[in-house]
Amino acid sequence: MRVGSFxxxxxxxxVAGGCAKGETDPREEGDSPFGLDSGESDETGVGQQSDGDCxxxxxxxxxGECIAAKYACDLKAQxxxxxxxxxxxxxxxxxxxxxxxxxxxxxxxxxxxxxxxxIVDCADxxxxxxxxxxxxxxxxxxxxxxxxxxxxxxxYVxxxIVDCADxxxxTSC
Numbered sequence: 001m002r003v004g005s006f007x008x009x010x011x012x013x014x015v016a017g018g019c020a021k022g023e024t025d026p027r028e029e030g031d032s033p034f035g036l037d038s039g040e041s042d043e044t045g046v047g048q049q050s051d052g053d054c055x056x057x058x059x060x061x062x063x064g065e066c067i068a069a070k071y072a073c074d075l076k077a078q079x080x081x082x083x084x085x086x087x088x089x090x091x092x093x094x095x096x097x098x099x100x101x102x103x104x105x106x107x108x109x110x111x112x113x114x115x116x117x118x119i120v121d122c123a124d125x126x127x128x129x130x131x132x133x134x135x136x137x138x139x140x141x142x143x144x145x146x147x148x149x150x151x152x153x154x155x156y157v158x159x160x161i162v163d164c165a166d167x168x169x170x171t172s173c
Contacts, residue, residue, distance in 0.1 A: 054066035057069050057070075059071075059072050059079075059084055061078075061079030061080065061081060061083050061084060062079065062081045062083035062088065063079055063080040063081035063083065065079065065080065067079060067084060071084060072084040072085070072089060072091070072092065073085065073086065073089060073091065073092035073093070075095060075106065075107045075108060085107075086107065095107035095109075097109035100112045102114065102115040102122075102127055104121075104122030104123065104124055104126045104127060105122070105124045105126035106122065106123060106124045106126070108122060108123065110122060110127060114127060115127040115128075115132065115133070116128065116132060116133035136149040136150075137151075139151035142154055144156070144157045144169065146163075146164030146165065146166060146168045146169060147164070147166050147168035148164055148165040148166035148168065150164060150165065152164060152169060156169055157169045157170075157173075158170060158172075158173035
């Protein structure tokens with residue numbers, strides 16, 4: 001048994017410092033516990049630093065690290081400088097969405113009717129941007145506008161209950 005080993009679990013408990021009785025460690029000494037090949041990065045974008053010479057199957061990022069080539073052009077930047085994605089990576093196709101969908105600034109696609117519906121659906125919030133949707137509507141005369149833009153009944157202001165997303169209805173009471 002090795003300390004910190006990876007055990008193939010059967011119906012037994014892992015014993016501190018090794019495998020439980022009847023379990024085995026399928027890895028060779030020095031193998032990655034995450035199933036990555038030597039020098040391959042994980043999906044977090046933290047790659048092996050490089051001088052631009054990456055191993056076969058890897059992509060050299062403009063910021064100097066190497067990532068697994070399979071992660072390029074997947075609309076999720078793994079390189080610190082996003083050089084593995086469109087438009088910085090000329091090998092990546094320009095992102096597009098199907099008819100009736102809205103493309104978020106980061107290239108993700110959402111149902112078209114979700115844009116400007118008051119609910120953020122894009123990870124980058126581009127489906128609810130002021131540039132796309134315009135300024136939020138003004139409140140009616142019997143409503144109060146929160147600093148976060150939503151309208152609440154005027155009677156809800158300073159009632160001891162937070163109704164605005166930013167708590168602005170209870171901050172100056």
